[in-house]
Each structure stands twice: as structure tokens, then as C-alpha cells.
Amino acid sequence: MNPLPSVDDLLPSMVQEINILLADRPIRGALALVGIHTGGVWVAQRLQSMLNLSGHLGRLDISFYRDDFTRVGMNPEVKPSYLPFRIDNRVLILVDDVLHTGRTIRAALNELFDYGRPARVILVALVERSGRELPIQADVTGLRLMLDPEEHVKLIGPNPLSLVVQKAKVR
Amino acid sequence: MTELPLRSANLQIDAKGHLRHLLSIEGLNRAILTEILDTAESFSSVPAQSVKKVPLLRGKTVANLFFEASTRTRATFELAAKRLSADVLTINVPTSSAVKGESLLDTLRNLEAMHIDLFVVRHAESGAAHFIASQVSPHVSVINGGDGRHAHPTQALLDMFTIRRHKRNFSNLCVAIVGDVMHSRVARSQIHALNLLGVGEIRVVAPRTLLPSHIKELGVRVFTQLAEGLRDVDVVMMLRLQKERMESAMLPSGLEFFQVYGLTPEKLALAKPDAIVMHPGPINRGVEMSSEVADGLQSVILQQVTHGIAVRMAIMSLCLGSRAVPSEM
Numbered sequence: 247m248n249p250l251p252s253v254d255d256l257l258p259s260m261v262q263e264i265n266i267l268l269a270d271r272p273i274r275g276a277l278a279l280v281g282i283h284t285g286g287v288w289v290a291q292r293l294q295s296m297l298n299l300s301g302h303l304g305r306l307d308i309s310f311y312r313d314d315f316t317r318v319g320m321n322p323e324v325k326p327s328y329l330p331f332r333i334d335n336r337v338l339i340l341v342d343d344v345l346h347t348g349r350t351i352r353a354a355l356n357e358l359f360d361y362g363r364p365a366r367v368i369l370v371a372l373v374e375r376s377g378r379e380l381p382i383q384a385d386v387t388g389l390r391l392m393l394d395p396e397e398h399v400k401l402i403g404p405n406p407l408s409l410v411v412q413k414a415k416v417r
Numbered sequence: 418m419t420e421l422p423l424r425s426a427n428l429q430i431d432a433k434g435h436l437r438h439l440l441s442i443e444g445l446n447r448a449i450l451t452e453i454l455d456t457a458e459s460f461s462s463v464p465a466q467s468v469k470k471v472p473l474l475r476g477k478t479v480a481n482l483f484f485e486a487s488t489r490t491r492a493t494f495e496l497a498a499k500r501l502s503a504d505v506l507t508i509n510v511p512t513s514s515a516v517k518g519e520s521l522l523d524t525l526r527n528l529e530a531m532h533i534d535l536f537v538v539r540h541a542e543s544g545a546a547h548f549i550a551s552q553v554s555p556h557v558s559v560i561n562g563g564d565g566r567h568a569h570p571t572q573a574l575l576d577m578f579t580i581r582r583h584k585r586n587f588s589n590l591c592v593a594i595v596g597d598v599m600h601s602r603v604a605r606s607q608i609h610a611l612n613l614l615g616v617g618e619i620r621v622v623a624p625r626t627l628l629p630s631h632i633k634e635l636g637v638r639v640f641t642q643l644a645e646g647l648r649d650v651d652v653v654m655m656l657r658l659q660k661e662r663m664e665s666a667m668l669p670s671g672l673e674f675f676q677v678y679g680l681t682p683e684k685l686a687l688a689k690p691d692a693i694v695m696h697p698g699p700i701n702r703g704v705e706m707s708s709e710v711a712d713g714l715q716s717v718i719l720q721q722v723t724h725g726i727a728v729r730m731a732i733m734s735l736c737l738g739s740r741a742v743p744s745e746m
Binding site: 309310362 | 435452455456458459460461462463465466467468470471472473474734735738739740741742743
């Protein structure tokens, strides 16, 4: 397999695409970035400074909204969600490291809507890989990967950020 | 009064080391206590949501079985279950007569037939929650909401959570537990929890008549003078004085108790300047402490109530999460 590109090389084009998307439709109300724990928060932090956005970054831990609690139980590393702004009527840029089945994003959207009613949610994923199980797609993606079901792409961080593909453990 | 059997504390932990039931702090370990406190920390952001609940226990049914009167504990268990999206049934069983094991089992079998996933049990007899946990089906969890003089583990855990919020590190803390230690299930659970978390020094402060004879075996320093016991402590945990004890011969009147063991601003000044004051509630003002202390800047009593919800959410979801059944991919 070809080596994966460096994360720093992927980010500028993502910033460009986000700016085009935002320019496309006038934004009423404020804009905020929300990263999904843990990799999504790292990517959102990079994007925050590259987009010259002020204000706090939101952090979302979707553990309490997962659809597999009855199969896998509690996530042992759950962190509090932190949204230090009102969600209502705000344009949110929701950031995750890897978009795979789409289940994390489903959970994240449910959690966001328990905080309020955003004007619009834009989905940004550093990597969009094959294997979707829900009708969810990213608005902005840094890298698209076709992977076998037993392969995993993982973001290592926070400093520096790098991508690796691993074979899943045999069950 | 016949004591129900106190079954093995290992009932609480499954083969993989996960929390199955919460019956007492004894039998748990530091890792599980820390997991509960960390999970509770994550649940503490839920009230900031405009929809103050998460869907974690959607479709689960929680039955609060209260054989003994309670307002705060019952309300916070009920709210905790509701904030996890569980369906909640609260049953107050009249406390007229000592409930025998047999009829307790009958109550239990009837409720099990209604497909309850988790029981919260509060009972005047020690061992009631253990007994129920030993009888339920394998997929059902039991949480002890206070049993006799034995244990009140969720109260102790919310107290530990409150201490951790104010004092970063347990190991160099000095904690004083003040009041009716003898009859207090709260004190027993607190001492076990403080020991497990590695608190530097645990003191108990009480008149001799309200100290159990074996208390030193629990690894505490005993003080019978409040002033000595409070000197340089970081945390003051007051216990509730049961009115009925005062009416019996064990204690002088509430006023007399207050004069010797009541917490006043003057006595609190002997503790460290940043010491916090705790109480499991409800407070007898002018008996255990003065209103100046109860409502003062060092009091964290109402925070304890708030934290009780997040801590109980954590315990409920960890118990039911341990029942996860992985399905074939």
C-alpha cells in the first residue's frame, strides 16, 4: 500500500474547501467549530487557527449517544462534552478524524440537537473511508480511502498528527 | 431483629472485573471507584444541555424499591434514571413491620415478572440489597440505596466526587468524620471509600457513646474532642444525628450535643482555611452545625446533592453496561 500523505499536507485544501462552502451561502449568525473526541478535536484545533476563527472550540464525546451500548457497554474513556456557546441558530462545523460507518456522526448530530437547534451543520472529515452503513457523507474531506473491512485508519496525535492503516485484530 | 445474610462482596464484580451490582464499598477496588468518579464527571455536563438527558438507557426499566423513607436519595435516583432515558418506577413499601426475607423475595419476584433491569433498594435492615442481588436473574442489577447500619455506597461515592472536585489529590488529605459514627451507614461507607482512594489521614470525631468499639480497625484516628479532631483538616464530613437517638438514653439533648460537637464558625476556623464542609442531609440546624456554617462559603452541601445525580447516573450505566452482550458481526 502507498504511504499515506501527511496530515499537514491535507489541511490547506480542506480549509480552502470550507471557505468556498461558507462563501457559497451567506451565513447568518455565528460560526463555531465542534470536534468529536479525540481525533476530531485535534483536527478542529488545527482548522480553528488556519480559518482564523476566534472563540472557543466545542468538544463532543458521543459515548452516551452510541447505538452499541447494549453490545459493548460503557466506553471506559468517556470525557465530558464541552460546548461553551449557544447552539441555537449557529452554523456549526462538525469535525471528525475518520468517517467510516457514519454511526459516530449520527450520534454526534443527536447529541448536538439535545443542546439546541443549529442553523446549519457542515461535516468535515480528515479521512473518508469505505464502509458506510448510514446515509451520511462529509461536506469536506481531506483524503478518500478504499479499505478492506478488516483494515482501520487511525489518527495518531496530538503532536504531530499522522495517519496509519492497521489490520484489525482477529476476533 | 433478624439480620439478613451479608453475602460475598464479590457478587458486585463480574468475571471481567466490571461492576455488576453496587452493594457496598467493601469488595470494590480503587480502579472501579475511579472509573465511577470519571464517568460521573462526564455525566456532569448533561444538565448544560437544553434537553437534559442522554439516550444511554433507553428501553431499560429501573425500579426504586424504598422500604425506608427518603427524599433526597429517592429523588436523585429517580432523576438519574430519567436523565439516562430509562423508564422509572418508584415503589414506597410501607415501613410498618420488619420485612422478612420471604416477603421481600415475593415483592422481588413480582417485580421481576415485570421485566425490571435494575433495582435500587433502600431498606432498614442490613443486608437487604445483598439478599436481593443474590436472588435476581443474571441480567438484573441491584444498587444499594442504604441498608440498615451497614452501607450507603452511593452517598459515599458522591462525597468522594465532591472532595475530588475541590481537592486534586486524595493522598495528602486529612479528612474528619464528625458525629454519630455508631449508627451511621454513611460513615462506614465513607471510611471504606477514603481508604480505597488512599486518603492520607482519616479521623473520626464523636462522643464515646457514639463510637463503635472496633472503629480503629478501619484505619482511622479517633478523637473525642471536636477542637482536636478538626485541627488542620482539609475536609469536614458531618453526620446526621438521628432524632430518635436523642430521645433514647444515648445522647443528651440536641442543644447539648451542639454545644460540644456542633460545628460553628469558631470551631471550623481550626481546620485549614480552605477546608470544605460536607453533610449528607437533611441537616439538623443548631444540632450538627450552625446555619452560618451550613450556608457559609466553605459549605459544599448543595453541591453534594447536585453531584449525587451524576454519580448515580454513572453507577447505573456502568452496572447495566456490564450486561452488554456482544453479538456476532
